[in-house]
Amino acid sequence: xxxxxxxxxxxxxxxxxxxxxxxxxxxxxxxxxxxxxxxxxxxxxxxxxxxxxxxxxxxxxxxxxxxxxxxxxxxxxxxxxxxxxxxxxxxxxxxxxxxxxxxxxxxxxxxxxxxxxxxxxxxxxxxxxxxxxxxxxxxxxxxxxxxxxxxxxxxxxxxxxxxxxxxxxxxxxxxxxxxxxxxxxxxxxxxxxxxxxxxxxxxxxxxxxxxxxxxxxxxxxxxxxxxxxxxxxxxxxxxxxxxxxxxxxxxxxxxxxxxxxxxxxxxxxxxxxxxxxxxxxxxxxxxxxxxxxxxxxxxxxxxxxx
Amino acid sequence: xxxxxxxxxxxxxxxxxxxxxxxxxxxxxxxxxxxxxxxxxxxxxxxxxxxxxxxxxxxxxxxxxxxxxxxxxxxxxxxxxxxxxxxxxxxxxxxxxxxxxxxxxxxxxxxxxxxxxxxxxxxxxxxxxxxxxxxxxxxxxxxxxxxxxxxxxxxxxxxxxxxxxxxxxxxxxxxxxxxxxxxxxxxxxxxxxxxxxxxxxxxxxxxxxxxxxxxxxxxxxxxxxxxxxxxxxxxxxxxxxxxxxxxxxxxxxxxxxxxxxxxxxxxxxxxxxxxxxxxxxxxxxxxxxxxxxxxxxxxxxxxxxx
Numbered sequence: 326x327x328x329x330x331x332x333x334x335x336x337x338x339x340x341x342x343x344x345x346x347x348x349x350x351x352x353x354x355x356x357x358x359x360x361x362x363x364x365x366x367x368x369x370x371x372x373x374x375x376x377x378x379x380x381x382x383x384x385x386x387x388x389x390x391x392x393x394x395x396x397x398x399x400x401x402x403x404x405x406x407x408x409x410x411x412x413x414x415x416x417x418x419x420x421x422x423x424x425x426x427x428x429x430x431x432x433x434x435x436x437x438x439x440x441x442x443x444x445x446x447x448x449x450x451x452x453x454x455x456x457x458x459x460x461x462x463x464x465x466x467x468x469x470x471x472x473x474x475x476x477x478x479x480x481x482x483x484x485x486x487x488x489x490x491x492x493x494x495x496x497x498x499x500x501x502x503x504x505x506x507x508x509x510x511x512x513x514x515x516x517x518x519x520x521x522x523x524x525x526x527x528x529x530x531x532x533x534x535x536x537x538x539x540x541x542x543x544x545x546x547x548x549x550x551x552x553x554x555x556x557x558x559x560x561x562x563x564x565x566x567x568x569x570x571x572x573x574x575x576x577x578x579x580x581x582x583x584x585x586x587x588x589x590x591x592x593x594x595x596x597x598x599x600x601x602x603x604x605x606x607x608x609x610x611x612x613x614x615x616x617x618x619x620x621x622x623x624x625x626x627x628x629x630x631x
Numbered sequence: 632x633x634x635x636x637x638x639x640x641x642x643x644x645x646x647x648x649x650x651x652x653x654x655x656x657x658x659x660x661x662x663x664x665x666x667x668x669x670x671x672x673x674x675x676x677x678x679x680x681x682x683x684x685x686x687x688x689x690x691x692x693x694x695x696x697x698x699x700x701x702x703x704x705x706x707x708x709x710x711x712x713x714x715x716x717x718x719x720x721x722x723x724x725x726x727x728x729x730x731x732x733x734x735x736x737x738x739x740x741x742x743x744x745x746x747x748x749x750x751x752x753x754x755x756x757x758x759x760x761x762x763x764x765x766x767x768x769x770x771x772x773x774x775x776x777x778x779x780x781x782x783x784x785x786x787x788x789x790x791x792x793x794x795x796x797x798x799x800x801x802x803x804x805x806x807x808x809x810x811x812x813x814x815x816x817x818x819x820x821x822x823x824x825x826x827x828x829x830x831x832x833x834x835x836x837x838x839x840x841x842x843x844x845x846x847x848x849x850x851x852x853x854x855x856x857x858x859x860x861x862x863x864x865x866x867x868x869x870x871x872x873x874x875x876x877x878x879x880x881x882x883x884x885x886x887x888x889x890x891x892x893x894x895x896x897x898x899x900x901x902x903x904x905x906x907x908x909x910x911x912x913x914x915x916x917x918x919x920x921x922x923x924x925x926x927x928x929x930x931x932x933x934x935x936x937x
Binding site for chain 1: 791833849
């Protein structure tokens with residue numbers, strides 16, 4: 326196999342109470358990438374469609390992560406990468422992670438899978454680092470492992486694959502505004518009340534239990550973030566209205582996707598997820614802000630070879 | 632049935648990362664209680680063996696909780712309670728909870744089980760409140776539900792029963808020193824670093840996943856408390872030595888039981904749990920402090936009718 330075409334999925338990180346550790350994978354939004362072996366050694370980006378991103382190997386997350394794997398594997402060939410972006414950079418649904426993870430996944434396939442998922446994740450984190458300033462696996466882990474993931478630690482990297490209830494759907498609204506990563510970080514307090522922390526870890530424990538037992542009611546009760554959302558939601562116009570309306574429409578819960586501005590809501594069943602989409606549209610239609618809305622089953626596979 | 636004899640188990644609360652929410656039930660340590668119907672109405676403590684505790688109905692946790700149930704059920708009889716204490720008050724393994732939970736469990740049995748476990752837990756919390764100053768279910772929930780429990784919330788009360796890996800044993804050392812509840816509370820900070828909170832809820836999520844998947848390695852990695860133990864362990868002499876030695880002896884992890892002074896360690900298999908007991912004894916034998924050491928399977932049943 327000299328060439329591979331893949332679907333690299335969008336992802337939701339910072340799932341409610343699981344700030345910095347819990348994410349899941351989306352099925353209907355993702356980039357496509359074509360990676361092919363070349364006689365010429367090295368990593369080269371040859372095509373980028375759909376976004377204004379750098380072609381230089383050391384500046385594009387996809388080639389930086391690819392290079393990390395490449396320098397480790399030292400194969401007897403090179404690789405060229407074509408990127409077809411469907412996930413808008415800055416949307417909060419793992420755009421850079423899809424690029425960073427997609428290239429290493431694809432090259433690993435072309436090389437006959439010398440690396441396991443955790444090793445690939447480590448390489449992908451090198452690419453993510455140039456986009457976000459630090460190596461984290463919040464979006465990379467769900468993109469590569471699929472389903473719900475819990476990043477237990479990053480040094481050493483330990484990713485847990487959590488079970489995904491089979492009727493679980495996500496609805497996402499991406500309001501087309503810019504939320505600066507620096508601002509969404511600066512707004513968080515360094516210290517938090519112990520009582521809030523206890524509520525949060527109680528919710529995290531309950532959420533993991535709910536996923537294992539397919540208990541949608543408990544999942545709903547656990548989708549509560551008393552630590553981060555009260556701060557970051559201030560940066561997303563109409564966040565509270567969206568949250569109120571999607572719950573009315575039957576969603577199990579809602580929260581900020583990544584560091585925003587996208588908002589996600591989880592629902593049991595596609596019909597509810599689509600009613601939730603309508604509720605989201607209704608809120609933002611009354612504003613001047615442009616937006617996209619997506620409905621997706623939770624993607625339990627992660628990357629897909631097309 | 633006019634009389635019942637029960638075993639009311641000791642319990643471990645504040646299990647490592649799960650401060651204030653996670654507990655489990657012990658099999659080999661517990662009180663015995665005899666409760667019998669009387670023609671005379673009301674609740675009366677008629678016998679207390681093994682501890683110096685009040686006989687007045689409104690001062691003993693067992694009768695206070697019993698009274699909460701009694702006033703709700705309004706039965707056509709009264710009850711007298713005999714308490715045979717084996718769990719030393721102030722040991723940190725749920726002495727007051729065993730009394731508070733035992734009486735309501737037994738009376739509920741004698742009345743033909745009109746109340747479910749959550750309702751009984753609520754009554755028991757009324758008794759616990761006079762011992763600890765606030766209504767909490769940290770020890771009561773595992774005593775009544777058995778196995779590992781996660782108290783998701785207390786108002787309204789929501790207790791989750793987590794699965795218990797079948798080879799899991801606990802070793803407990805009770806150093807016979809007094810740790811004042813007021814002091815163990817005062818030593819905790821009101822605010823904690825967000826980074827520590829994230830580590831903690833990552834561990835809680837991992838621990839719940841480990842219980843569901845019977846993953847002893849992950850359980851071991853998750854038994855880490857970066858929030859409370861660094862403070863409270865200062866109140867327990869030789870805590871760090873005990874922890875170091877039990878890990879060397881093969882324990883999966885160790886921590887403070889409740890608010891101390893007892894220290895618990897979890898192990899896979901009875902042999903390891905007994906080696907851990909020896910390691911604990913070795914540390915404390917070199918000191919002037921008297922101690923008891925117990926080894927127990929995790930009690931998945933909770934209360935037992937004898």
